[in-house]
Amino acid sequence: MKKTFTINISGSIFHIDEDAYEKLQVYLRSINAHYGASEEGREIVADIESRISEIFNEKLSSKDQVVTELMIDEVISIMGKPEEIFETDNEEEEVVGAKKSYRKRRLFRDPDHRVFGGVASGISAYFGIDVVVIRLIFVLLLFFGAGASFILYIILWIVVPKANTTAQKLEMKGERVNISNIEKSIKDEYQEVKENFDNMRAKRGPQVRDGFDKGVDFAGSALRLFLKVVLIILGLGLIIAGIISLLTFLGSLIFTTTVVGPFAGMHFPGAFMPDMFFTGMGIKLFSLGLMLVIGIPLILLIFVGIKLLVKFKTNNKAIGLSALALWLGGIILMISVGLTQAKSYLSSGTTYADTEVLDNFDGNTLYLRSEKNIDFNWHDANVDLDGVKIIVKDNEKLVLGEPTLDIEKSNSGNFEIIMKKNSRGRTHDDAVENAEEIKYSWKQVDSLLILDEYFTLPVGDKWRNQKLHIVLKVPEGKAVFIDEEVDDILDDVKNVTNTYDRDMGGKRWIMKKEGLTLSRD
Structure with a gap:
């Protein structure tokens, strides 16, 4: 059992075991002894410790983990061994034995070669392009881009952080952050300061510029803090929305009525309707595909929300590819089941009910009216396609269809009504049988004909594209008054004036020799 110590490196607290502590102490003492107590040496040592702290934070997945001797060896491998570095000309040769761990460039503002905020010089270092070219682009955009470059520059000045530490300046250039490069960078800075000291601008100019730069830095820090708060709120929102939606969806698959979330008691279109279209194993397979197609995006929504709240290391690429594969698998499964079940719609069948003669009544006008035969609201209506609604009523799934109505001339001298039922099925006989299952009622009260809605x-029963077409035959010289509610089911009724079906309601129409004619009475 090893002892552990708590150490502070560059402002970060770490737990370290005894052997690792001894090795780190020896390493840091050799570095301190080499660079001495000069201001330049202290800055080099501080940046080296900052880089070591950064490596520890990268290696440790939680604050409770302990720095081991193996991690110290990795640090030395990355930073370089002191005895090899100090014997080498750092400005001309690579560190012997140092691990080649090239870092991706990061975009910072360069404070050492700035004119205003260091944006152009930072972009120059990031892309490896001469800073003069970048500044020329900004100037050209200022004159020919309607001031776009000025707005862009201010935004970048606020959003892009300034490279304050030596490590950040090396990252900005894409250089390795090791002892050799840290020392070289700091010495170059000191040399540059000495060379430019006599050529500095008037004292008040830099002070004003530095003050403005600090103000922009503060604005940038405030903006980044604000964005972090927004991301936290967004993360919480995504998690809550994802969980509620997922539970609601799963609930609708299991129960007839959604029983969880703010949508409790509601029904969702198609979520629990596979058994209205499919038979046998197709119901389960289609439900599984539907669960993958809808569930995977909802789970990813929750995952993104968690990542916005808690930063943790994951193989996003592997998770994304796995989720995409499952999602595409769900789509393929649904399509396969759909194509298999399409056999149930191959044939068409039609039945005709016997022509029924309406009872005689006083007067020459038959009044048409539609009556709601089933009460339901938008909570009950789940699927509405091509005049057919699939609803849940008293925990039972019902198929409702809107009939169509045509008005033709009667040759018998009586008012007549004919019901034409149509459906699809695996065979013609199946289709005819499905059509015969259609239930519809109407009634006559004297001169009033009431049709169910x-x-x-x-x-x-399964939905097999059932249709009901009603033909009302009106004898010549007789009239029909169409209630405004009935015109919703009129199906291209031919009339002398070519009036649209929607405009025929609320009017009296007389059947004449030439056809159905609008009454002027």
Whole structure:
């Protein structure tokens, strides 16, 4: 059992075991002894410790983990061994034995070669382009881009952080952050300061510029803090929305009525309807595909929300590819089941009910009216396609269809009504049988003909594109008054004036020799 110590490196607290502590102490003492107590040496040592702290934070996945001797060896491998570095000309040769761990460039503002905020010089270092070219682009955009470069420059000045430490300046140039490069960078800075000291601008100019730069830095820090708060709120929102949506969706698959979330008691289109279209194993397979297609994006929504709240290391690429594969698998499964079940729609069948003669009544005008035969609201209506609604009523799934109505001339001298039922099925006989299952009612009260608003199917019947077409035959010289509610089901009724179906309601129409004619009475 090893002892552990708590150490502070560059402002960060770490737990370290005894052997690792001894090795780190020896390493840091050799570095301190080499660079001495000069101001330049102290800055080099401080930046080296800052880089070591950064490596520790990269290696440790949690604050409770302990720095081991193996991690110290990795630090020395990255930073370089002192005995090899100090014997080498740092400005001309690579560190012998140092691990080649090239870092990706990061975009910073360069404070050492700035004119205003260091944006252009930072972009220059990041892309390896001469700073004069970058500044020329900004100037050209200022004159020919309607001031776009000025706005862009201010935004970048606020958003892009300044390279304050030597490590950040090396990262800005894409150089390795090791002892050799840290020492070289700091010595170059000191040399540059000495060379430019006599050529500095008037004292007040730099002070004003530094004050403005600090103000912009503060604005940038405030903006970044604000963005972090926004990301936290966004993360919480995504998690809550994802969990509620996922539970609601899963609930709708398991129960007829959603029982969780703010949508409790509601029904969702198609989520629990596979058994209205498919038979046998197709119901389960289609439900599985539907669960993958809708569930995977909702789970990813929760995952993104968690990542916005808690930064943790994950293989995003592997997770993304796995989720995409499952999602595409769900789509393929749904399409395969759909194509298999399409056999149930191959054939068409039609049945004709016997022509029924309406009872005689006083007067020459038959009044048409539609009556709601099933009460339901938007909570109950789940699927609405091509005049057919699939609803849940009293925990039972019902298929409702809107009939269509045509008005033709009667040759018998009586008002007549004909019901034409149509459906699809695996065979013609199946289609005819499905059509015969259609239930529809109407009634005559003297001169009033009342039509049900919907036809229905027996509970448990599958949807096979059932249709009901009603033909009302009106004898010549007789009239029909169409209620405004009835014009919703009129199906291209031919009339002398070519009036649209939607405009025929609320009017009296007389059947004449030439056809159905609008009454002027």
